[in-house]
Amino acid sequence: MFHSLGKYILLLRLSFKKPEKFSVYWSEIMREMVSVGIGSLGIVAIISLFIGAVATIQTAFQLISDFIPKTVVGGITRDSTILEFSPTITALVLAGRVGSAMASQIGTMRVTEQIDALEIMGVNAPGYLISPKIIAGVTMIPLLVIISVCLGLTGGYIACAASQDVSTNDYLRGLTDGFNPVIATVCCVKAVSFGFVITSICSYQGFYVNGGSLEVGQSATRGVVWSCIMILFCDLIISRLLL
Template structure:
């Protein structure tokens, strides 16, 4: 455990060494951003709309008291989406989508000697392979989370529109009532940290793959599982620190 942590930290240090040529690295960063950002947009859009709608319906179902205004449903949906569902659930899904792809890509490069080829050429392989992924992760995750929040609200609106329990007007009023900007800060901090966790853990698992195709699959699985555990752990830590 301690040995793995040490190797993880050393790998991160190597990953952020001065690049051989900034231009080549920049192109890689752009490629990874497109892959992580645009490539994940579809799944994020789908899950966010459904989560937003489901949260709204379930909240409305539980608030049956005539003493509680219906607009509270909007407020609870907003806080749930911003604080938990958009950053955390999206990151868990992205760990499966992006993380496994990163771990298996780097793992395959390891077992097919492509990483050896980079090292022979004098390229800092961790820097070339991992740093663009980390940069793409920490920049694209917050953007994806913002998209997720907005679509979650849209899902809630659709749920209100298609049912009679809460009106869309009450929902919209609830979204803006009692808004505390700190939840956006917490959300963005979570998105950046989760982006870092997924990209670094999965890259680490891929980079130290040994063996063949079977081990590449195992590395990808390990990367996703460890990322998910760390995401949930840091979710608690960040919530405790900021709220």
Template sequence: MFTSLGRYILLLRLSFRKPEKFSVYWAEIMREMVSIGLGSLGIISVISLFIGAVAVIQVAFQLTSPLVPATIAGSISRDSTILEFSPTISALVLAGRVGSSIASQIGTMRVTEQIDALEIMGVNAPGYLISPKIFAGITMVPMLNILSICLGLAGGYIACAASGDIAPADYVLGLRDGFLPITLQASLVKSFTFGFIITSVCAYQGFYTSGGALEVGQSATQGVVWSCIMILFADLIISRVML
């Protein structure tokens, strides 16, 4: 375990060395941002809408006491969406979609000796292959998180309007009532951290792949599993520290 941690830290250090040609790295960063950001819009949008709607329906189901104001559904759904549903569930989905792609892509380059060819030509392979993905991850995952929050709250409104369990006006009033900026700050810190975890862990698994196609698949699986575990652990730590 300590050996793997040392190799992980060394790989990160190599990834953030001064680039040989910045324009090439910048082009790779833009390409990765399009792949991670635009490529994930569809799945994040669908998941966020449904999660927001389900959250409101479940809160409304438990509001059985007439002493509890209906506006509390909006407040609970808002805080749950901002703090947990949007950053964490979106990150777990991205670990499966983006993380497996990163691990399999770099793993395939390793087993086909393309990484060795880059190193022979004097190119810093970790920097060229990994740092653009990390920069794209820590940039696009927070943006996807903000989109997920907005769509989750919109999904809750649609659920209120469609079901009639809670008046949409009460839901909107609950969204505005008692909002604490620290919840949004914690959500953005989480998404930033999750973006770094997904890209760096999966890149590490792919970079040290050895063997053939079977091992590439195993590296992709291990990258997703370890990313999910570290995401949940980081979620716990950030929640405890910031809240």
């Protein structure tokens, strides 16, 4: 375990060495940003709308009574969406979509000796292959989480308009009442941390593949599993430290 951790830290150090040619790295960063951000927008939008709607319906079912103001539903949906649902569930979904693709791509390059060819040509392979992915992850995943929050709250509004258990006016009033800016800070910290975890762990798994196509698939699976575990662990630590 400690040997693997040492290799992981060493790989990160090599990934952020000074680039040989900045323009080449910049084009790779832009390509990864498009892949991570635009490529994941559809699945994130669909999931966020449904999560927001379900969270609102379940909150209304549990809390609606003559003694509790209906505006509470909007406040609880807002806080739970910003603090937990949008950052964590979005990260878990992206670990499967983005993380597995990164591990498979780098793993395939390893088993086909493309990484060896880069190193022979004097290219810093970790820097060229991994740093653009990490930069794209910590940049685009927070943006996707912000979009997820907006769409989740929109899904809650649609659920209120469709069910009439809570009026849309009460829901909107609940969204604005008693907002604590700390929850937005926690959401942003989680999103950046999750982006780093997904990209770095999956890249590490792909970079150190040994074998053939079977091992590439296994490395992608390990990358997703470890990313999901570390996402939940970081979620716990960040919530404990910041809340």
